[in-house]
Structures are given as C-alpha cells and as structure tokens.
Amino acid sequence: MTLHLFDTATRSVREFHPVRSGTASIYVCGATVQGVPHIGHVRGSLNYDVLRRWLVHSGLDVFLVRNVTDIDDKILTKAADHGRPWWEWAATHERAFEDAYDRLGCLPPSINPRATGHVTQMVQLMERLIDRGHAYAADGDVYFSVKSFDAYGALSGQQLDDVQQGETPTRGKRDPRDFALWKSAKPGEPSWPTPWGDGRPGWHLECSAMATAYLGAEFDIHGGGVDLVFPHHENERAQSNAAGDPFARFWLHNAWVTMSGEKMSKSLGNTVSIPQMLADYRAPELRYYLVQPHYRSTIEYSDGALSEAAQGYRRIEQFLRRAASQAGVVPIGALPAEFTAAMDDDLATPQAFAVVHNTVRDGNAALDAADTPKALELAAAVRAMTDVLGLDPLSARWSEAGGSETPTRQALAGLVEGLLAERQRARAEKDFARADAARDRLQEAGIVVEDTPNGPQWTVRNS
Numbered sequence: 001m002t003l004h005l006f007d008t009a010t011r012s013v014r015e016f017h018p019v020r021s022g023t024a025s026i027y028v029c030g031a032t033v034q035g036v037p038h039i040g041h042v043r044g045s046l047n048y049d050v051l052r053r054w055l056v057h058s059g060l061d062v063f064l065v066r067n068v069t070d071i072d073d074k075i076l077t078k079a080a081d082h083g084r085p086w087w088e089w090a091a092t093h094e095r096a097f098e099d100a101y102d103r104l105g106c107l108p109p110s111i112n113p114r115a116t117g118h119v120t121q122m123v124q125l126m127e128r129l130i131d132r133g134h135a136y137a138a139d140g141d142v143y144f145s146v147k148s149f150d151a152y153g154a155l156s157g158q159q160l161d162d163v164q165q166g167e168t169p170t171r172g173k174r175d176p177r178d179f180a181l182w183k184s185a186k187p188g189e190p191s192w193p194t195p196w197g198d199g200r201p202g203w204h205l206e207c208s209a210m211a212t213a214y215l216g217a218e219f220d221i222h223g224g225g226v227d228l229v230f231p232h233h234e235n236e237r238a239q240s241n242a243a244g245d246p247f248a249r250f251w252l253h254n255a256w257v258t259m260s261g262e263k264m265s266k267s268l269g270n271t272v273s274i275p276q277m278l279a280d281y282r283a284p285e286l287r288y289y290l291v292q293p294h295y296r297s298t299i300e301y302s303d304g305a306l307s308e309a310a311q312g313y314r315r316i317e318q319f320l321r322r323a324a325s326q327a328g329v330v331p332i333g334a335l336p337a338e339f340t341a342a343m344d345d346d347l348a349t350p351q352a353f354a355v356v357h358n359t360v361r362d363g364n365a366a367l368d369a370a371d372t373p374k375a376l377e378l379a380a381a382v383r384a385m386t387d388v389l390g391l392d393p394l395s396a397r398w399s400e401a402g403g404s405e406t407p408t409r410q411a412l413a414g415l416v417e418g419l420l421a422e423r424q425r426a427r428a429e430k431d432f433a434r435a436d437a438a439r440d441r442l443q444e445a446g447i448v449v450e451d452t453p454n455g456p457q458w459t460v461r462n463s
C-alpha cells in the first residue's frame with residue numbers, strides 16, 4: 001500500500017502522488033502571533049511534523065512552508081492595549097511560537113515567511129484577479145467577488161446561497177458575502193502602498209500569495225486546523241483558482257484540542273500554555289500526548305490522559321535504556337510492516353503506537369529471557385518507529401543532557417551511576433544517612449531518580 005490521505009475537498013481518502021516526482025510540497029497555516037501559544041496551537045504543527053517525517057522516510061525531499069501572520073486586527077489591538085509597537089508585539093510572540101515548536105521537536109520549516117514581507121506578491125495576485133474580473137477595488141479596499149467564481153463553497157461543502165460571511169454592510173462592497181483581499185489604511189495603523197492606495201493585507205490573501213511564491217502554482221498538501229476550512233481555506237482556494245493557479249492537491253485538517261467540549265482558544269480563556277505544561281511534563285511526553293491520537297480526532301484535554309501519555313513514553317524509554325544497558329548500542333533498525341501500513345493509512349497513529357507498544361512488550365520479554373539478539377532487534381525497530389514519530393528516546397534530541405552517545409552524556413552517566421551505586425551500597429549496609437546524602441547530591445544537581453523493578457532509572461529535571 002502507498003500513502004493515502006483524507007482530503008477535505010473531496011471528502012475522501014485518496015492515494016497520494018506528488019506533483020513533482022521525488023519531492024513533496026506542504027503549506028501549513030501558521031499562527032497569528034498575538035499571544036503565547038497554547039497546546040491547541042501546536043497540535044497541528046506536530047501533526048504536520050509527523051506527516052513530514054513520514055514523507056521523508058518514504059524517500060521524498062519535503063518542502064514545508066509554515067507562515068507567520070504578523071499583521072492583523074488582534075495584533076494591533078493587543079499591542080496598543082499594552083503600549084507596545086505592533087511589530088515588537090508580533091516579533092515577541094513569533095519567538096514564543098518558534099520556541100514552543102522547537103521544544104516539542106518540530107523540525108524547522110523550510111521557510112517561515114511573514115505576511116508583511118510579501119506585499120509585492122499579494123499586489124500581483126490582486127492584479128491578476130482584477131484583470132480576470134474576480135476582484136474589484138472600492139475606496140481603497142479590494143474585494144473578491146464570490147459570485148464570479150462558480151466553485152465558491154466547494155471546499156467546505158456549501159452552496160453559495162447558504163454562505164454566511166461578512167454580514168455587516170461595508171461601503172463599496174457589491175455583495176455582503178464578498179471578502180476583503182486588502183483593507184485600506186486607517187489613521188495610525190501600519191500600511192503598505194498599492195495601486196489602489198495604502199493599506200494592509202487581508203488574512204486569506206496572505207496565504208495564497210506565500211504558498212505559491214514558495215511552492216509554485218500547484219503543490220501537494222495544504223494543512224491547517226479544522227476551524228480554517230471556512231472561511232479561510234475556502235477563500236484561499238477561491239482566490240488562487242480564480243487567478244488560474246491549480247493550488248493545493250490535498251487539503252488536510254487537524255481536529256481541535258478541546259476543554260469541556262469547547263475549542264481551546266484565547267478568546268474563550270480556556271487555554272493551557274506550553275511553558276505551563278512543560279513545568280509538569282517533559283517535552284517528549286507532551287509531544288506523545290498530542291501526536292498519539294489520530295490527527296482528525298478531537299483531543300479533549302484531561303490530566304488523566306496526559307499522565308497516561310507520559311507513562312506511555314516512559315515505558316518506551318525504559319525499555320530502550322534497559323536494552324542499551326544489556327545489549328550495548330541500539331541502532332535504528334527496520335520498520336515493522338504493520339507500522340508502515342498504519343502510517344500509510346491516513347497516518348493512523350493510534351495503530352502505529354499500538355505496534356510500538358507491542359514491540360516494547362516483546363522486547364522486555366526477550367530481555368527477561370536473556371535473549372539479547374532478539375531484544376536488540378526489537379529495540380532497533382522501536383527506535384525506527386519512534387524516530388518517524390519524532391519521539392525516539394535515545395535520539396540526541398530527547399536523551400537527557402543532549403544525546404546518549406555524546407561524551408558529555410557518557411561523563412554524566414558515569415558520575416550519576418557512581419552516586420547511585422554508592423546509594424545502593426549504603427542502603428545495603430543500612431547506613432541511611434549516607435544513602436540520603438547521595439540522593440540529595442543527585443537532587444541538587446537536578447537529577448530525578450525513579451526506583452523501578454529494573455533498578456533505579458534517572459533523568460535530568462526538565463525545568
């Protein structure tokens with residue numbers, strides 16, 4: 001079987017073939033950088049990171065563009081409320097998002113273009129739309145004429161008559177459903193020059209302009225949260241198709257992170273920020289929590305599910321550490337066929353994780369039976385699978401102190417294990433003061449020790 005993905009536009013699972021053989025091109029709608037990220041914001045990026053890793057594993061050279069919306073009403077309002085320049089507010093929160101993506105192990109995008117840096121491309125796109133009769137200027141604003149484009153509504157499965165958007169009547173708008181490509185300048189607001197006057201970009205136009213600037217008129221996959229299907233993606237598609245660009249071949253949408261059934265969202269105030277989460281859980285544990293469910297299933301936030309995810313990650317980690325201590329270096333091996341089949345089936349991560357855990361169980365049994373070659377083969381398979389999921393506990397990214405194979409890690413391990421052995425000796429001799437002193441030294445140095453049936457396991461505290 002080859003990769004199949006669910007495409008929102010056709011509401012069906014379709015076989016994936018790249019537009020350009022050997023490469024895959026992906027555009028993901030990034031954040032409007034108006035505040036610090038919550039776990040809902042990063043879910044999509046993590047889902048598309050897993051997709052990207054899978055495509056790379058399948059032999060494709062992947063180009064992934066994730067934009068930054070750095071000009072928007074909300075940014076202007078919040079910056080003004082805090083007495084800060086709008087550009088500083090946007091840049092500060094862009095860094096907060098980049099930091100969150102990085103801490104959770106998202107590979108950096110090929111490029112993360114900012115809306116404000118692509119006004120030239122937006123003006124060119126508006127000119128093409130006006131020339132073709134799909135857009136018009138009115139008092140410095142530029143609108144897309146929805147009635148001029150027959151397929152309007154097709155992505156979100158609506159008839160034009162049912163479309164609800166832009167109910168408030170605006171000067172110069174010909175149809176209330178027409179949406180703004182460009183907004184004329186208001187006093188005191190940032191603006192850029194265009195043939196129709198100074199103004200600033202509409203959100204939908206930005207993404208069409210940036211996607212085609214980097215990925216070409218036709219590209220493979222456009223991704224985003226399910227809330228973006230309408231109006232954002234409907235409008236992006238309408239603009240680009242009406243201008244003559246085939247645009248995205250697949251439209252992927254990740255489901256929400258919810259709290260009590262409602263979308264986690266800054267406007268509802270029901271958010272959990274990434275720094276808050278990382279005070280209690282290690283980054284790969286949070287990543288596990290967000291990538292284990294299928295990307296099209298809602299994640300209802302709960303402490304129970306989070307700690308279950310953390311335990312799931314630790315179980316894999318403990319097995320690999322145990323295997324490494326008994327069998328030596330664990331290489332990255334081959335992927336089990338069942339794992340590959342699950343990933344090819346619209347990224348069926350729950351099934352893929354089930355294969356990981358079955359392999360861990362068999363690997364632990366092999367270690368118990370002192371069958372080292374078998375244990376090593378299974379551990380190598382676990383490393384291969386978790387590598388695709390961005391969760392390999394022995395990778396330089398996640399093994400504490402920056403890499404199990406680095407000289408720093410080996411030196412640290414030597415010192416920690418020396419102190420742990422001292423603690424065990426002191427306990428055996430019932431010298432509890434000495435045992436406690438060894439434990440305290442470890443604790444002060446930021447080492448967390450957990451006593452397990454396989455002996456003490458240690459990690460470096462995360463925060």
Ligand SMILES: Nc1ncnc2c1ncn2[C@@H]1O[C@H](COP(=O)(O)OP(=O)(O)OP(=O)(O)O)[C@@H](O)[C@H]1O
Nearest residue numbers: 030031032040041224225256257263264265266267
């Ligand atoms: N709770 C959530 N679950 C999943 N994805 C989300 C969630 N909240 C935002 N996203 C996604 O994050 C990306 C960035 O969205 P954006 O900056 O527009 O935030 P938003 O939807 O306005 O949320 P908020 O109101 O919390 O800022 C979009 O792809 C959006 O779908």
Ligand SMILES: [Zn+2]
Nearest residue numbers: 029030207232
């Ligand atoms: Zn977008």
